[in-house]
Structure formats: structure tokens, C-alpha cells
Amino acid sequence: MDIMSIVQGLNWWGVLAATAAAYIVGAIWYQPAVFGTRWMDAQPHRKAPDDYQNAVPAMIVQVFTTLFTVILFAVVMGAVGTLSAAILLILAYVFGTASDALFEGKQRTLWYISAGHQVAGLIAIALVLGWAQTW
Numbered sequence: 328m329d330i331m332s333i334v335q336g337l338n339w340w341g342v343l344a345a346t347a348a349a350y351i352v353g354a355i356w357y358q359p360a361v362f363g364t365r366w367m368d369a370q371p372h373r374k375a376p377d378d379y380q381n382a383v384p385a386m387i388v389q390v391f392t393t394l395f396t397v398i399l400f401a402v403v404m405g406a407v408g409t410l411s412a413a414i415l416l417i418l419a420y421v422f423g424t425a426s427d428a429l430f431e432g433k434q435r436t437l438w439y440i441s442a443g444h445q446v447a448g449l450i451a452i453a454l455v456l457g458w459a460q461t462w
Contacts, residue, residue, distance in 0.1 A: 333405035337398070341459025345397045348455045349448040350390060356444045369437035393448070400452050413453035420445055 357363040404412040421442060428438040 330402065330406075333402050334398075336405065337401050338456075338459045338462060341456055341462065342394070342397050342401055344459060345400070345452045345455035346390070346394045348451040349393050349397065352448045352451045353389070353444055356440075356447060362440045362444070365436060366440045369434045369440065371434070396449075397452055397456070400449070401456055404453075404456055410453075413449065417446055417449050420449065 355361060357366060400412065400416060403416060406412075407415065424438065424442050424445070427433075428435075428442075
């Protein structure tokens with residue numbers, strides 16, 4: 328099966344639902360009562376809550392990057408299978424960002440929170456896309 332036939336066969340409602348699910352995971356994850364306050368405290372250059380008031384452009388970019396991630400995930404799922412795709416993509420993300428964090432000298436707390444969010448988001452994507460295959 329070639330990639331174009333996989334893309335044409337995507338469940339686009341499932342892709343949109345998975346994108347929303349991943350975005351909701353992030354919205355909950357970074358609430359002050361969950362990890363938001365610890366994440367802000369771990370930031371080396373932005374400490375004041377006012378620094379985050381104009382986060383709308385970053386959030387808009389995040390919607391599109393999440394959508395692209397979901398499409399990529401759906402294509403890999405179509406080629407490999409749901410569980411295998413989830414495991415491969417999550418491992419690729421974790422190992423890739425771990426080396427970046429070491430080279431950049433990021434605080435472990437910051438990396439744990441950010442990587443945890445991405446892993447939770449990828450799990451949500453996998454669950455929603457797997458469920459969408461039954462539609």
C-alpha cells in the first residue's frame with residue numbers, strides 16, 4: 328500500500344478528534360494545579376505570569392503542529408498498525424528529546440514535564456485514532 332492511498336483513506340473526522348484530544352491533554356497538563364506552575368518555575372528565562380499572557384500565537388502554531396503530528400501518526404498507523412505505531416513514535420520522541428535536553432542543558436524538571444505532556448498527547452492520539460478506525 329503506498330502512502331497516497333493511506334492518506335486518501337484517512338478518517339479525517341478521527342484526525343480532527345485526535346487533534347482536539349491532544350490539545351485538551353495539553354490544556355489540562357499545563358494548568359497551574361497540574362504542572363503549569365512547576366513548568367513556569369523551571370523556565371530559565373520567563374518567570375512572570377505576565378510573560379504568558381500573549382501566548383495566543385504560540386497556541387495557534389501548536390494547533391497546526393499537533394494536526395500535522397496526528398496526520399503523520401495516522402499515516403504510520405495505516406502502514407504499521409495502531410499499537411506498533413504508538414510505541415515507535417513515543418520512543419522516537421522520548422529518545423530524541425532526551426538527547427536535545429542534555430545538549431541544551433535543560434533542567435530535568437522542565438524536560439520531564441514537557442516530555443510527559445508529549446507522551447500523554449501521543450497516547451491520546453493513538454487512542455482516538457484507534458477508536459476512530461471503528462467508525
